[in-house]
Amino acid sequence: MxxxxxxxxxxxxxxxxxxxxxxxxxxxxxxxxxxxxxxxxxxxxxDGVIKGYTAVIDQKKVGLPISAFASIKLERQREEDLDRFGKAVARWPEVVDCYLMTGRQDYLMRIVVRDLEAYERFLKDKLTRLDNVASIETSFALGQVKRSDVLPLS
Missing domain, CATH: 1.10.10.10 (Winged helix-like DNA-binding domain superfamily/Winged helix DNA-binding domain)
Structure with missing residues (x-):
């Protein structure tokens, strides 16, 4: 490059x-x-510097007002376990961001859903069914102070 x-x-x-x-x-x-x-x-x-172009959508106006932040701890952090988790998460449209983290939790993800029942279904039907998940801690956003995809290039 x-x-x-x-x-x-x-x-x-x-x-x-x-x-x-x-x-x-x-x-x-x-x-x-x-x-x-x-x-x-x-x-x-x-060169992959510009990865694509997209429209910024107001999640509330399309009926998805809930942002849940889930911290995930795995039982094991072997490379194959991390890869398996990452591949599963990549298939789930509700997960709009997912990061491999340092510290006590292994992953932090933002899940966008229409209501608490939809989050509960996501949790029961998808996240808790993955092997190797030791714990899940969820926090719900009350409001959004800032959101940006603009990188500080200066």
């Missing part, structure tokens, strides 16, 4: 804030002509 320079950083900052920006507007914003700008964007995509 090539080194990211200042123009790449400007491109990344611009597309993080507006994934639908036109090449013409992006080029103007970063000080390039459209053709070299489009080439740089393509290289950033090919």
């Amino acid at each position: 090539r080194a990211i320079d200042e123009i790449d950083r400007k491109i990344i900052a611009a597309v993080q804030n507006d994934g639908r920006i036109t090449t013409q507007d992006l080029a103007q914003k970063v000080g390039l002509s459209p053709s070299p700008c489009a080439r740089r964007v393509r290289l950033l995509e090919e």
Whole structure:
């Protein structure tokens, strides 16, 4: 992968804030002509720096107001156990974020559901049925103070 320079950083900052920006507007914003700008964007995509484009959806407005944060402790942390857990979680659409953690818990995940009954079904039908889960501690978000996918590139 090539080194990211200042123009790449400007491109990344611009597309993080507006994934639908036109090449013409992006080029103007970063000080390039459209053709070299489009080439740089393509290289950033090919290098995996830009992984994709998405719309930010208001979870409440689509009927999914509950965010539950579950801390998971496994009985064993062998590589194959971690891989098996990760593959299972990757299949569950309710899990929107999942991190392998340091500290007392092995994983922290955010689960988005429409109500407490849906969370209970998720817990009983999916999470508790996985082998090697020693404990699950859940906290429910009362409100969202900040959410961002914009990385601090400065």
